[in-house]
Amino acid sequence: MSIIIAILAVMIAAKLGPPNPPAPQVTTTSPPVTGLSEDEKKAALSVVFQHPLLAKILSGNNWSLVEAGSWTQNGELVGAALLIRLNEPVWVEGSFSDFDGKSYRAALWIGSLHVLVDLRGRKVEAISPGMTIPPQYSEPLLPGLEKARQVVANRVPTAQSIVFNGVFYTDKYPTGLAFFYVKDMKGEYFIAVNLATMSVEDKYTAPVIKR
Structure with a gap:
C-alpha cells in the first residue's frame, strides 16, 4: 500500500x-x-x-x-x-x-x-x-491552494462545500498533492489535486463510504 x-x-x-x-x-x-x-x-x-x-x-x-x-x-x-x-x-x-x-x-x-x-x-x-476535517473549516494559506480549490470546483460544479484537508510532499509529488473534502447533493468525496499540474489525481480520489 x-x-x-x-x-x-x-x-x-x-x-x-x-x-x-x-x-x-x-x-x-x-x-x-x-x-x-x-x-x-x-x-x-x-x-x-x-x-x-x-x-x-x-x-x-x-x-x-x-x-x-x-x-x-x-x-x-x-x-x-x-x-x-x-x-x-x-x-x-x-x-x-x-x-x-x-x-x-x-x-x-x-x-x-x-x-x-x-x-x-x-x-x-x-x-x-x-x-481529518478541520475545525470550523479553518484553512491555512499555502501556495497554490486557491488554484487547486478551483480545480476541485470545476470537477464538482455542484459542490456545496470544498474544504482543504492537507498536502503531502513525496518523491512522486515534490510540489505537493493536496486533499479536499467535498460535499454535494449526491454525497461526500475526497479529491486529490497535483499542485504541479493542477490536475485531479483520480487514483487518490474516493467517495466517503458510510458504514
Whole structure:
C-alpha cells in the first residue's frame, strides 16, 4: 500500500469515526498482535514525548491512547505500535516516516497518530498522521491552494462545500498533492489535486463510504 492510499484510508476513517480504526502496518516478520503491560505503555509514551514533533503536538492538546499493541520479532518484544487520538483537529507541518519505511513531508489537519516505538533503542521508528476535517473549516494559506480549490470546483460544479484537508510532499509529488473534502447533493468525496499540474489525481480520489 502506498503512502497516499494508506493516508486516505486513515483520513476516511477519521471523518467517519469508526469504533475500530485501521491497524498500523508494520513491515516485520511478527507484526504487533498482543497488548502491552502498563509499564511498557508508560515506557513507550516516554519515548513519544522525547520526539520533538510529537511532544509539540501532544503537549499542547488533549489526547487519548486508543490502542497499544506490542511489536515483536522472533517472539521477542521490540517495541510498541500506538494509536493516539486527538480530542480536536490539529494543524501539523513536519516530516513523517510511514510504517512501511517511506519518508515524506506533510502539512495537514490531523485527528490521530499511529506511532511505532522501538523500546530497546528508545526511539520513534515511524509516525503516520491520520488526516481529518478541520475545525470550523479553518484553512491555512499555502501556495497554490486557491488554484487547486478551483480545480476541485470545476470537477464538482455542484459542490456545496470544498474544504482543504492537507498536502503531502513525496518523491512522486515534490510540489505537493493536496486533499479536499467535498460535499454535494449526491454525497461526500475526497479529491486529490497535483499542485504541479493542477490536475485531479483520480487514483487518490474516493467517495466517503458510510458504514
